Amino acid sequence: MSVIPRIEEFSADLTAIRHDLHAHPEIGFEEKRTSGIVAARLEEWGIEVHRGIGRTGVVGVLKGKREGARRIGLRADMDALPMDEFSNLPYRSTIPGRFHGCGHDGHTTMLLGAARYLAETRDFAGTAVFIFQPAEEGLGGARAMLADKLFERFPCDEIYGLHNTPELGPGQVAVFPGKAMAGASFFDITITGSGSHGAMPHMSRDPIIVATALSQALQSIVSRNVNPLRSAVLSITQIHAGSAYNVVPEKAALAGTIRFFDDDVAELVRTRLRKVAAGIAEAFEVRIDVDIRDIFSVLENHETETAAFAEAAREIVGAENVLTEPHPVMGSEDFADMLHAVPGSYCWVGHAGTVPLHNPGFVLDDGILPVGASLLARIVEKRLQAS
Template identity: 60%
Template sequence: MPVIKFIEDNADQMRAVFEDLHANPQLGFEETHASGVVERHLRDWGFDEVHTGIAATGVVGILRGKGKGNRRIGLRADMDALPIQEVTGLGYASKNPDRMHACGHDGHTTMLLGAAQYLAQSRDFDGTAVFIFQPAEEGLGGARRMIAEGLFERFPVDEIYGMHNQPFGTLGQARIRKGAMMAGASFFDIKVNGRGSHAAQPNQSRDALVIGTQLVGLLQTVVSRNVDPVKACVLSCTQFHTGSAYNVVPQTATIAGTVRYFDPEVMDLVATRMRELCAGLATAHGITIDVDIRNVFDVLVNEPELSDAYLEAAADVLGETNVSDDGPQVMGSEDFADMSARVPGAYINVMHGGQAALHNPAFVLDPAVLPIGASVYARIIERRMPLTRKAA
């Protein structure tokens, strides 16, 4: 079957929702506009339960099928935007300065709403569908906060499914990778505590700028000279802040960045070497260096059986020749991993022809992918909880 007819017939409505979400982006835990749109639609479509305020702005909708089965399946979409100034020139471009849906979470939310509308009017499944609209995926721990606030105790599920758009692809294709698919991630903040002075008398200083730049260079040797070359790991320094005047040697410098990995032992090694380098450099210069390294994303692991089920649902929509399980293993991270670490799950990529990368200020999600994602979400519910399923 192609895109579900009901969803296709309502594509214009989905497009309007998407454009509204895109024009009104908000950062993690601030997504009041998106959560309000989600809540209003779920209530209008007659959801059995709608719960709000989970992890500040998260929304959970409960929809019971026609059957009396006790299986429960979760579908998850993220809602937050990024601190980026949009340059697309779209007619529905962001109205909010330095805020943009540059990762397509507006599209993910729209896809899940499209599936919700269709399933709410059909209810052709045997069990309960749990729709999870998550805040703060972009490094702020939205999934972990929802879980900490009792997500799976309040709304238990037997399995869970997530989805992401991917540009530079062919519209109408989908990919998944069984097992480890996306890297785990830690963020780090380092503060160099030197001694400031007049720029004309640097001999009286412990120059945090010079020491900090040395440290950035040293950190780039951690992976290349400590980690087994066949084990994937990336360490990137992404921020360096110091100084405030032409004639002042700065007293402090701060460095921030991220480490991506698949093997937790590799992450432990990297963290140890980072701390040792900081301690050694601090001793060499007679200063102190504060180091904070914290895990923010688990490794995303797709359960093999559920990956096959997801591909079958996608094949119903796109055809068998347009879906595959040869998706790449990538160093990007995704906090759906925190949910699938607690409940068996699978995460699929739906492709489109966008010509700017994710997190780029020129990123444009092709709206033609919206009915595809919505149909795949709906089919996994219908396939995993069919009305014709025989009692065990």
């Protein structure tokens, strides 16, 4: 492995930054402390800073020491998850119900590391644009930055991002062209029946019975309507109803997500969900309201930029540790929306540990910080070489 030596020299500083961010997590569009730290660091290193992009986002702009018209964007997400942390780390979350359980504190730190190094060396021809995005976890942070005219104000010819993962070995990087991460819709279903005394259920239209029947029926959509050679997921992730032991409630609610790689499959699942809900409503003589929202686009890596990202990764972690065979995942990532606006690529960087992302016991391996920072810095140096 050939981590950039200068980045390795200040890796202890990167660890300190991440531990501070980890101890003070902020969820989407609340990243005021985090974005303040990011902006202050960039300014300290002589980088031009723009705040409040997409509400709490930060953009840094750095020109190389050689003239060049091309501009490369690097993006990291800053938000934490609305969940508790179950660890004994000395720097564990100090805020109940807030936890960097996906590694975004690491992503922010890695991009800061790349920015510091590039600001010190400026050994490139053109401009590096550092994009610190809020609200990636399903709240539309990328779309908020795009609505704020991100790429009109800060044009980029290419853009790159990364994500940590314990599913790869330490020092491994996975990157491949084409569809890499699924698109996603979120849905909320409200069932309105009529309540009664729990001892007299015949006088009710029990929404809990309807909710359980509907949740079972919806599982038939993927197994019986979607071509088995194409991929889709429909998951019920929330059920809410009732407030007392002896009351049949009036309402029940379901919520969940749909994942897909093709728009026609997504539309099929959404259409069938509404039809199944309508049929269940008629059968049980209740009202069912369905709200389905498009949250994530399908993430598609561009071929030329992906080849460049893979080559940069080989220089940092070695050719034997760069995996380029297509292996799409059903997770979603709103960097996809940026890739619809600007060509680029997104990769995964492996680290030690076995606890999965979004688990209350997840721990990010700090050893990944100089690796990710080196990879982001190197892609700028390679793509902005003097012609």
